[in-house]
Amino acid sequence: MSDSLLDLYREVILDHNRDPRNFGELDDADRVVEGVNPLCGDRMTLYVKKDKDGKIEDVCFTGSGCAISVASASLMTERIKGLTNDEALELFELVHDVLTGEQEPDPVRLDKLAALAGVRQYPSRIKCASLGWHALKTALTTTDAKISTE
Amino acid sequence: MSQAPAAAPGSGFDARQLRRDFPILATEVYGKPLTYLDNAASSQRPAQVIDAVAHYERHLHANVHRGVHYLSQQATDAYEGARDRVQAFVNASSRQEIIFTRGTTEAINLVAASLGQALGPDDEILITWLEHHSNIVPWQLACQRSGATLKVAPLLDDGSVDLLAFERLLTERTRIVAISHISNALGTINPVETMVDLAQQAGAKTLIDGAQAVPHQRIDVSALNCDFYAFSGHKMYAPTGIGVLYGRAELLEEMPPYQGGGEMIRTVSFTDTTFNALPYKFEAGTPNISGAVGLGASIDYLNNLDYALLEAHETDLLEYAQAQLLELPGAKIIGTAQRKASVMSFTLGDIHAHDLGTIVDREGVAIRTGHHCAMPVMERFAVPATARASFAFYNLREDVDRLMAGLTQALEIFT
Ligand SMILES: Cc1ncc(COP(=O)(O)O)c(C=O)c1O
Numbered sequence: 001m002s003d004s005l006l007d008l009y010r011e012v013i014l015d016h017n018r019d020p021r022n023f024g025e026l027d028d029a030d031r032v033v034e035g036v037n038p039l040c041g042d043r044m045t046l047y048v049k050k051d052k053d054g055k056i057e058d059v060c061f062t063g064s065g066c067a068i069s070v071a072s073a074s075l076m077t078e079r080i081k082g083l084t085n086d087e088a089l090e091l092f093e094l095v096h097d098v099l100t101g102e103q104e105p106d107p108v109r110l111d112k113l114a115a116l117a118g119v120r121q122y123p124s125r126i127k128c129a130s131l132g133w134h135a136l137k138t139a140l141t142t143t144d145a146k147i148s149t150e
Numbered sequence: 151m152s153q154a155p156a157a158a159p160g161s162g163f164d165a166r167q168l169r170r171d172f173p174i175l176a177t178e179v180y181g182k183p184l185t186y187l188d189n190a191a192s193s194q195r196p197a198q199v200i201d202a203v204a205h206y207e208r209h210l211h212a213n214v215h216r217g218v219h220y221l222s223q224q225a226t227d228a229y230e231g232a233r234d235r236v237q238a239f240v241n242a243s244s245r246q247e248i249i250f251t252r253g254t255t256e257a258i259n260l261v262a263a264s265l266g267q268a269l270g271p272d273d274e275i276l277i278t279w280l281e282h283h284s285n286i287v288p289w290q291l292a293c294q295r296s297g298a299t300l301k302v303a304p305l306l307d308d309g310s311v312d313l314l315a316f317e318r319l320l321t322e323r324t325r326i327v328a329i330s331h332i333s334n335a336l337g338t339i340n341p342v343e344t345m346v347d348l349a350q351q352a353g354a355k356t357l358i359d360g361a362q363a364v365p366h367q368r369i370d371v372s373a374l375n376c377d378f379y380a381f382s383g384h385k386m387y388a389p390t391g392i393g394v395l396y397g398r399a400e401l402l403e404e405m406p407p408y409q410g411g412g413e414m415i416r417t418v419s420f421t422d423t424t425f426n427a428l429p430y431k432f433e434a435g436t437p438n439i440s441g442a443v444g445l446g447a448s449i450d451y452l453n454n455l456d457y458a459l460l461e462a463h464e465t466d467l468l469e470y471a472q473a474q475l476l477e478l479p480g481a482k483i484i485g486t487a488q489r490k491a492s493v494m495s496f497t498l499g500d501i502h503a504h505d506l507g508t509i510v511d512r513e514g515v516a517i518r519t520g521h522h523c524a525m526p527v528m529e530r531f532a533v534p535a536t537a538r539a540s541f542a543f544y545n546l547r548e549d550v551d552r553l554m555a556g557l558t559q560a561l562e563i564f565t
Contacts, residue, residue, distance in 0.1 A: 001559055002180065002512045009505075009563050039520065042504075042534060064534045066502035067564075122508060 004121050009067065012115035016071035021078050026060040033144070035063075035135035037127055042069055046135040055084050061135075066128050068119060073132030075113055085140050092137050099126050163459035169544040171196035171451075182514030185552045190334050190493050190540035191518050192384045193365060195448070199388055202447035203440050210443075213436055215413065229439045232446030233429070239449045240379065241370040242396050246428035249402075250437050253393035254361040255284040257380035258328070260395055260432060261357055262288035264405040265326065271297030274323045276354070278303040278311045279530055280333040280340070283523045285359045289328060298325070305530055309336040309485035316345065320352040327354045331363035335524035335538070336485025337468075337493030339363075346376050355401065361385055365542065366464060366491045368457050371396050383441060388448035392441030395432070402428050409434040460543045464492040467541040471550045478557055484531050492541035495522070498557060501564050503535040509563065510556030517553070 026047035035044045044063035051057040059077045063070075076095075080088050097103035098110065098117060105117040119129045138144050169175055172194045177184040186194060206228055212221035214229045230245075237245045251257040266289075269275075275289045279302055293300045301324070303316040311329075320327070327349035332339050342358055349356045357378040360369060364386045371379045378401075383392040397405075407414055407425055411434035416424040425431045471494050475481045480499030498506060507519035518538045521528045528534060539553055 001562070005509060005512050005559075005563070008508070014564065064502075066504035068505070125504070125508060128504060 004118070007118035008122060008125075010115045010118060012075070012112060013067060013071040013118075016074040017067035020061075020070050020074040022060045022074065023062065024060050025062055026058060029058075029060075031139040033135045033139045035131045035138075037065070037069070037131050039127060042066065042128070042131065044069065044073060044131055044135060046073070046132060046139055048136070048139045053084075055082055056080050056088060057082075059136075061132060065131065066125075068125050068128040069131045072116055072129045073135075075115065076132050076136060079111070079113060080136070088136065088140055092133055095133055096130065099129050163456070163463040163543070165463055165544055165546055168455075169546070171198065172544055173197055173200070175544060179514040179516075180512055183552075185513070185515040185549045187539040187541065187545065187549060187553060188516045188518050189365070189542040189545075190362060190385070190522075190538065192390070193387050193542050194544075195387050195389065195444070196451050198451050199444050199447045203389060203444045206440050206443040211439070214439055215430075225439055228443050228446075229437065232442040232449075235446045235449045236394055239369070239453070240394075240396055241372045243372060244399055247396055247399050247402065249395040249397065249429045249432045250442055251380075251393045251395050252391055252438070253382040253384070254282075254359060254380045255288075255382075255393075257378075257393055257395035258285055258357065258359065259288045260408040261326075261378050261380075261397070262292040264408050264432075265355065265401075266292030266296060267406055269293075269296035269298040269325060272323060273298040273325045274301050274321065275299070275326045275328065276301045276303060276316070276319055276324050276349075277328050278316070278330070278340070279305045279526050280309070280311060280336065280338060281328070281330055281524065281526075282334055282359065282361070283525070285328055285330060285357075286526070289326075299323075302526075305527075308487045309333070309338045309527075309531075310487040310489075311338075311340055311345075313341070313344070317348055320348055320354065322353065324349070324352050324354040326357065327352075328357040328359065330359040330361075331369075332360075332366065332491045332493075333485070333524070333527070334362045334493070335522040335527040335536070336487070336495050337362075337490040337540075338485055338487040339489040339491055341489075342374060342376070346374060350375070362491060362493070367461060377401055383445040383448065386445075386448055387451060388445040389441045392438045392445050394445075399428060402432065407431055407434070411435045413437070455543070463543055464541055467545055467547065467550065468492040468494060470547055471539060471541070471553070474550055474554050475557075478554070478561065480561075481557075484533065484536050493538060494540070495536040495538045497533055497536055498560065499564070501560055503537040505564070506537045506557065506560050509560040510553060513552060513556040513559070515549075515553050515556045 029047035031048045033046045042065040047060045049058040061073045098105050174194050210224040212225045214226045236248045301319045304312045346356045356376045358376045360381040364381045377398045379396040384390040414434040482497045484495045503519035520535045
């Protein structure tokens with residue numbers, strides 16, 4: 001099997017695909033955003049709830065997608081709980097730049113998200129990895145209910 | 151590598167030899183031989199087509215129908231020669247009935263826009279649940295403009311059209327019936343002869359989207375008795391950007407033009423413009439001349455093949471692939487109609503089609519993954535996406551074996 005495939009489908013990715021964290025609906029969410037990848041028709045809905053200080057208190061997602069999009073969203077929800085708006089947006093920029101190759105992956109700043117770095121060798125899959133992240137950005141910066149990654 | 155049998159023993163169709171006509175099939179992908187199984191999206195071109203286009207570009211090009219000079223005449227002859235070949239290829243009764251378009255999509259849009267002008271709020275258009283988006287959206291637009299209603303014939307669980315429902319949906323209000331000959335998403339071959347008959351009895355005009363049919367079987371529009379037949383060059387071993395609308399001359403005569411511009415007029419003045427004769431009335435602007443030349447060359451190429459053997463070879467590939475696939479745990483074929491072209495749409499356990507596509511790609515295997523521009527079909531079978539292997543006559547059983555090796559890897563990664 002090619003090394004690059006093993007690099008893409010790392011154990012962390014496979015684990016989060018098999019058993020996505022924070023998967024489900026959030027009844028008392030402040031923001032619900034639907035993300036669509038028009039290329040493949042995959043849909044994902046992101047639920048975000050803020051606490052009284054404006055920090056992300058809870059976040060969940062539902063939907064169907066490929067292993068990359070599910071694992072990326074799952075890893076994202078795990079990471080952003082407790083972050084402020086600005087911190088979460090900063091993380092969005094970091095992940096975005098790593099996925100698009102504008103920045104080398106920094107293992108310290110990325111921590112578990114470093115598992116997404118294998119996507120960089122698969123340009124056609126970058127949209128999959130960023131679907132959940134774009135939904136997050138939309139949830140934090142606009143009042144739109146729908147986004148598409150194209 | 152040992153030489154696997156190219157086809158069913160004794161089929162007499164030398165796919166291995168024909169394959170050599172297609173230079174791109176010798177490509178290596180990630181150090182592996184290319185296994186091209188995305189023919190339903192776009193097929194590859196033989197050297198005969200590539201050379202015909204290059205010869206045209208090097209020696210014959212000028213604008214058509216306009217100049218008195220030598221090259222303009224050469225280009226016009228090449229372009230119109232291609233039209234004659236298309237006419238013979240689909241057995242149309244006259245060359246006026248062959249309109250060059252950019253492809254199937256433009257051909258359907260032409261009919262929807264032009265014939266669509268006669269529609270009113272009481273009228274209905276009938277399509278099927280199998281259609282490619284390009285045989286759905288132009289009709290939706292025509293309905294929006296005219297207030298007409300779009301009706302959709304449902305599918306049975308095997309991916310064939312529910313003919314009883316189709317018949318029930320045909321009423322005296324039905325003006326146009328637009329159906330695919332072969333489904334790109336599932337491979338289902340529709341009983342278009344019967345469907346055209348039923349539509350005509352109801353007094354409706356008929357359009358067949360033949361994009362997937364032309365590479366697999368001989369088309370005879372006169373025998374089909376349809377009013378319009380649309381197809382694309384790039385799915386039948388010709389270049390992109392060229393396609394055909396066959397239309398019955400009496401209808402085309404009555405229909406208003408689609409686009410305005412050069413070529414399609416006889417005289418222009420600010421008070422009264424008169425339109426050119428068929429087929430030029432529907433060919434506004436400088437056409438894709440080299441594309442038409444390439445299409446003519448692909449027809450010459452196909453005319454040299456024995457279609458009975460070609461079909462037998464493709465059927466063998468499909469049956470072999472389906473049998474191999476079903477050996478894999480969790481494999482499911484979507485689209486199991488009795489009559490199917492060499493298109494295999496499938497899912498493999500919970501593994502998403504995109505992951506399958508990426509993994510087999512690293513083995514050099516090109517398949518299509520996603521909704522195949524047929525989102526309603528995906529919805530009907532409750533899958534977000536499928537993987538699709540589609541075979542051309544130049545594929546071999548060993549291409550199937552490579553696909554299966556790739557899918558086995560996917561199973562290893564995901565379990
Ligand atoms: C059944 C069918 N109809 C229409 C089309 C559209 O063809 P084109 O994109 O060449 O216009 C396709 C190809 O994608 C097809 O498979």
